[in-house]
Amino acid sequence: xxxxxxxxxxxxxxxxxxxxxxxxxxxxxxxxxxxxxxxxxxxxxxxxxxxxxxxxxxxxxxxxxxxxxxxxxxxxxxxxxxxxxxxxxxxxxxxxxxxxxxxxxxxxxxxxxxxxxxxxxxxxxxxxxxxxxxxxxxxxxxxxxxxxxxxxxxxxxxxxxxxxxxxxxxxxxxxxxxxxxxxxxxxxxxxxxxxxxxxxxxxxxxxxxxxxxxxxxxxxxxxxxxxxxxxxxxxxxxxxxxxxxxxxxxxx
Amino acid sequence: xxxxxxxxxxxxxxxxxxxxxxxxxxxxxxxxxxxxxxxxxxxxxxxxxxxxxxxxxxxxxxxxxxxxxxxxxxxxxxxxxxxxxxxxxxxxxxxxxxxxxxxxxxxxxxxxxxxxxxxxxxxxxxxxxxxxxxxxxxxxxxxxxxxxxxxxxxxxxxxxxxxxxxxxxxxxxxxxxxxxxxxxxxxxxxxxxxxxxxxxxxxxxxxxxxxxxxxxxxxxxxxxxxxxxxxxxxxxxxxxxxxxxxxxxxxx
DNA sequence: CTCACGTTTCGCCCGTGAACGAAATGTCGT
DNA sequence: ACGACATTTCGTTCACGGGCGAAACGTGAG
Numbered sequence: 242x243x244x245x246x247x248x249x250x251x252x253x254x255x256x257x258x259x260x261x262x263x264x265x266x267x268x269x270x271x272x273x274x275x276x277x278x279x280x281x282x283x284x285x286x287x288x289x290x291x292x293x294x295x296x297x298x299x300x301x302x303x304x305x306x307x308x309x310x311x312x313x314x315x316x317x318x319x320x321x322x323x324x325x326x327x328x329x330x331x332x333x334x335x336x337x338x339x340x341x342x343x344x345x346x347x348x349x350x351x352x353x354x355x356x357x358x359x360x361x362x363x364x365x366x367x368x369x370x371x372x373x374x375x376x377x378x379x380x381x382x383x384x385x386x387x388x389x390x391x392x393x394x395x396x397x398x399x400x401x402x403x404x405x406x407x408x409x410x411x412x413x414x415x416x417x418x419x420x421x422x423x424x425x426x427x428x429x430x431x432x433x434x435x436x437x438x439x440x441x442x443x444x445x446x447x448x449x450x451x452x453x454x455x456x457x458x459x460x461x462x463x464x465x466x467x468x469x470x471x472x473x474x475x476x477x478x479x480x481x482x483x484x485x486x487x488x489x490x491x492x493x
Numbered sequence: 494x495x496x497x498x499x500x501x502x503x504x505x506x507x508x509x510x511x512x513x514x515x516x517x518x519x520x521x522x523x524x525x526x527x528x529x530x531x532x533x534x535x536x537x538x539x540x541x542x543x544x545x546x547x548x549x550x551x552x553x554x555x556x557x558x559x560x561x562x563x564x565x566x567x568x569x570x571x572x573x574x575x576x577x578x579x580x581x582x583x584x585x586x587x588x589x590x591x592x593x594x595x596x597x598x599x600x601x602x603x604x605x606x607x608x609x610x611x612x613x614x615x616x617x618x619x620x621x622x623x624x625x626x627x628x629x630x631x632x633x634x635x636x637x638x639x640x641x642x643x644x645x646x647x648x649x650x651x652x653x654x655x656x657x658x659x660x661x662x663x664x665x666x667x668x669x670x671x672x673x674x675x676x677x678x679x680x681x682x683x684x685x686x687x688x689x690x691x692x693x694x695x696x697x698x699x700x701x702x703x704x705x706x707x708x709x710x711x712x713x714x715x716x717x718x719x720x721x722x723x724x725x726x727x728x729x730x731x732x733x734x735x736x737x738x739x740x741x742x743x744x745x
Numbered sequence: 746c747t748c749a750c751g752t753t754t755c756g757c758c759c760g761t762g763a764a765c766g767a768a769a770t771g772t773c774g775t
Numbered sequence: 776a777c778g779a780c781a782t783t784t785c786g787t788t789c790a791c792g793g794g795c796g797a798a799a800c801g802t803g804a805g
Contacts, residue, residue: 245514245517245585245586245593245597245600246517246579246580246583246584246585246586246687246688247513247583247584247585247586248507248513248516248517248576248579248580248583249507249508249509249510249512249513250583250584251507251579251582251583252504252505252506252507252508252509252513252579253504253508254504255500255501255503255504255507255508256501256504256505256507256508257501257504258501260501261499261500261501261504262497264500265497265498265500300582300584301582317582319578319581319582319685320582322578322581323575323578323579323581323582324500326571326574326575326578327498327500327503327504327575328498328500329571329574329575330503330552330553330569330571330572330575331498331499331500331502331503332498332499332502332552333497333498333499334497334498334499341497345497348497401679427653433571435498436498
């Protein structure tokens with residue numbers, strides 16, 4: 242028999258700024274080599290190595306050998322969920338350099354969250370879908386106070402979003418093939434976006450929309466961070482098809 | 494404009510064993526005075542005071558003054574969600590004393606999670622509801638591997654549980670008044686139980702069932718922890734009405 | 746086979762923060 | 776107003792863990 246859960250040991254792993262940056266970089270489930278992560282964390286290779294082995298020993302990361310590189314990734318979705326939960330209540334980090342500043346800006350503007358869209362892009366899209374009545378069942382806002390009514394309600398499960406007939410029609414026109422979506426995964430879920438404190442679309446539909454937008458060239462992965470770059474066609478397409486008013490400058 | 498999320502600062506708050514025990518004790522949203530929390534954490538009052546003020550400054554806790562006591566509670570549901578996410582991937586804590594051991598045992602056996610039932614009681618009940626076809630749409634298991642199919646899937650939203658006609662009938666007979674349940678809160682949600690790694694029932698139905706069981710005297714709050722005590726009527730009632738085979742000894 | 750590169754181990758320095766008791770502060774009950 | 780109790784502040788001690796560079800290790804490329 243064992244005792245209570247030792248959450249302090251996990252907390253200690255996250256407590257170091259270098260390790261935290263490593264976790265954030267791996268946040269959407271990608272695999273990255275140690276050297277890149279050292280760079281990402283802003284520490285020497287030896288230091289990063291120590292951090293990485295502690296994270297592996299603690300069960301948060303797992304390793305894959307590929308030639309003389311060692312690729313690290315989150316050991317499971319629960320870890321990603323933890324990172325999201327942490328980011329949601331974390332204060333904004335102090336900006337260390339101009340480059341870091343604009344990089345953080347890009348991540349907040351549009352990024353990947355697992356396999357769907359997040360950041361301002363993700364939440365504005367959700368808003369557009371709701372305004373055009375393609376989606377119904379919630380208002381897209383994250384309101385910690387509302388949940389207080391019945392003490393502390395279950396976390397993040399407070400809305401039942403569903404597609405409207407118009408939504409199915411428009412999304413089919415957009416290029417979503419509903420028949421080919423995985424059966425066992427729910428069509429529509431939502432995440433609370435940590436940078437916007439609003440909802441963005443997840444579930445298999447969220448993933449399909451993200452895939453389709455990349456396919457159309459509306460967005461593309463920017464560099465090796467989770468940030469996404471929105472193309473001109475993306476901006477016009479988002480406005481015309483989903484009523485999303487998004488401009489390259491309204492990020493901050 | 495601000496930079497990335499500073500999850501390390503939150504991690505540092507959780508990293509200390511004393512603070513972690515405080516957070517765990519407050520995990521379901523209750524308010525407790527500083528002296529009780531000092532006892533719970535196993536440290537001197539002065540030490541606990543320092544911990545508590547750091548947790549408040551960090552935004553994880555808030556204070557309410559009541560006479561010469563100061564009651565602390567989680568500052569919001571997001572914090573509770575974080576604690577659950579942490580506990581889910583944490584190793585079992587080393588047992589420090591016999592008393593702590595049996596206390597941890599009691600918590601794993603049956604406890605409160607926000608306003609519904611968790612621990613072995615909660616997961617066995619979920620299992621019973623599914624076996625008797627009062628509930629459908631999932632199998633009650635938490636399987637991190639299954640989510641791997643489509644990379645890292647959205648966290649914890651992988652099933653769509655729903656009541657069957659038989660479920661509505663039986664639960665009405667059990668004493669649940671469906672008409673009086675809050676409208677804006679979803680009827681059925683689930684949580685991944687950190688001690689059992691299975692699902693237990695949440696949502697307004699989960700809360701109503703918990704309330705009704707307390708009303709019937711099947712369970713009662715044990716002491717000032719989150720643990721619940723199951724009465725003899727509770728054991729027989731659970732078996733007869735929900736097919737739950739639970740004995741006082743199968744906790745470990 | 747040997748070189749080059751990615752990664753880990755080692756040894757050392759240094760700063761941070763957790764612990765406690767004692768004493769100060771504050772609040773209630775009588 | 777006084778004494779009891781809850782809580783915080785203060786001052787000190789002490790241990791743990793992060794940081795780096797140098798050197799060792801291991802693997803793939805030429």
